[in-house]
Amino acid sequence: MPEPLLPPIPPYTKQHLPTERVTIPMVFPVINPTRWRSSYNEDWGSHRHTGCDLIAPKLSPVVAPFAGVLGFKPQTFWIVREDGWGCLGTHLNDDTPGTNDNKAHLDFMFAPNLVPGERVREGQLIGYVGDSGDADGPHLHFELHGPEGMRDPAPSLKVARRLRAPLPLLPPEPNRLEGCVRRFAAKTRRLTVLPLTEPRYKTLVLSETALAQLGGEAGLAALERSRVVSLTVEKQRVERATLVPAGARSATESGQPLVRLSGSSLSPDATLTRCATAELAQFTKLSSPRWIRTGSMALGPLRMRGTKLKQAAILGLSGAPASLFSQEVVQEALRYSGFTRFGGAVGSGRIILILADG
Ligand SMILES: [Zn+2]
Structure with missing residues (x-):
């Protein structure tokens, strides 16, 4: 929690x-x-x-x-x-x-x-x-x-x-509706959803396919009230449905790799760049007192899901100009930390640079 x-x-x-x-x-x-x-x-x-x-x-x-x-x-x-x-x-x-x-x-x-x-x-x-x-x-x-x-x-x-x-969570598409499920009547396959766009319940009929895509009756019963579903609707009938991943980013905020650094003598590591992109979506605040904070940046350990690397990261806080993350800064960070690999991503007004051992 x-x-x-x-x-x-x-x-x-x-x-x-x-x-x-x-x-x-x-x-x-x-x-x-x-x-x-x-x-x-x-x-x-x-x-x-x-x-x-x-x-x-x-x-x-x-x-x-x-x-x-x-x-x-x-x-x-x-x-x-x-x-x-x-x-x-x-x-x-x-x-x-x-x-x-x-x-x-x-x-x-x-x-x-x-x-x-x-x-x-x-x-x-x-x-x-x-x-x-x-x-x-x-x-x-x-x-x-x-x-x-x-x-x-x-x-x-x-x-x-x-x-x-x-702003919608996913890039907008015709006939697509984002909302949270409020009721499902299995007999009639009628689904009541509250759209993310207006305070008015909508009742739609789920196709067999859409019902299966939402995990069937059991899946719908177990669905959290705050979980967003994306529904493709044709004539009041839901033809396709997907669960939007928790913590999904809006279309305008998706992370971008630090492309400016590729082609230089320093090349970003693809795995660490992927980790940095994922962190952009999930990182909320400096989670440990071990972070060193200097101006608009911070340096410290970053615990990441699904990896066992010993890592350090530089984090550009909100409002940090992208120019802070020049080749010189990356070189400096590598020298300071003693690590040899790096990857990074920019987005949501933040920049995350992850450093790791070879
Ligand atoms: Zn007032």
Whole structure:
């Protein structure tokens, strides 16, 4: 199980909040037309406002502004990056669609595939705009937290990249639907799924082939609620189905080998490059106090699944420029560690370089 991640706690105070300006590259966290103004640090009587309120129609999709480790509880989510920057959003939807009942199932508050403590990708669906808690109307209250405390999210929001829709897990294809299974009636082979794109259950009939591809009735019964299935649908009938691997990356984030280094006097090792590509998808944070951290990079042991090599790795943390990983840096790392082989991959704003013995 991933470790639980505690939410950043905004100060409830009449004192001024920190006003140092920062711009964190991000995707705008709400899809759909949004009205907002800079209201961080405004005096609201009993306290100062700790974020910006992004006003949007109820049930507008909320997406991860950047990649990081996710935590959530009813109404609220938070995402923390490896470098200590994080965000928090609240007032997610708690109404059954079409009502104002404050009693919605969590399926209408959060994306169905979220697991607390797991890594989310930039642009991934997190949940839906609502008016839960003490909100006057539907909006996302959005906060930015840094390693040294809160900051105004407005400068980052002003230049944030706008998406037209949450990013899918797999490259989009016509007639393909990604969702999580909610019910299966074996007699009629009717499958109820919650798509990753909208808070509305869909009922489809599984073909024999698709049912077998999902492991039959037993496979469906054992399926975790957060596990994503990819369904190819023709006329309300699922013709083909696959289980999306847990931790699948979005199409825009797949790892790229460090090609710049091939052809130089140093040639990357294919096995280690494959390991590095896999690590990009799974690595969430510096897992050991034995890591040495310098600026935007860290050096330390990296335990990897399925290998028995004694290894060290240099990890480019989020925001590290790719130019850091020149031939000179690789040479330096090999010299420093005493290892002779290396492989690496770039993606998701990170660079992983793995070093190993011959
Ligand atoms: Zn607010």
